[in-house]
């Protein structure tokens with residue numbers, strides 16, 4: 820087709836006939852002392868941080884899993900194994916850049932993301948805007964296409980006890 824049609828036109832036609840796909844992501848990390856708390860690529864001041872092979876950014880991990888899910892490409896454990904020294908202490912923003920590349924090479928883009936962080940503490944409201952900015956910049960989408968919420972579990976369970984944090988994400992791609 821590309822032989823007879825200008826590439827840009829072919830891409831535009833593919834865009835018009837492309838279908839929507841949805842993916843979900845879920846992640847959990849343990850909270851420990853002596854680690855930085857990084858959420859959505861933002862360093863959040865807190866007495867504890869999330870434990871993990873990478874920077875343990877639970878929000879970005881859930882978001883990446885939702886994108887990879889929509890692409891039917893498995894999960895981040897498959898793409899960035901925690902047995903690989905390359906990813907030790909890795910910035911999850913850089914991992915998200917790699918996932919954004921997976922989207923691009925398939926001619927897809929994120930339509931919107933809706934994510935929630937489940938944590939008893941700290942208050943995350945002041946950091947939400949920067950998280951949205953970080954994520955939308957990497958994915959090259961409007962900030963209005965990224966929604967991040969935070970909730971507690973009312974003192975219940977492991978997040979309520981402050982033992983860890985979890986995050987969930989839903990992502991639509993086109």
Ligand SMILES: [Zn+2]
Nearest residue numbers: 846875877880
């Ligand atoms: Zn994780």
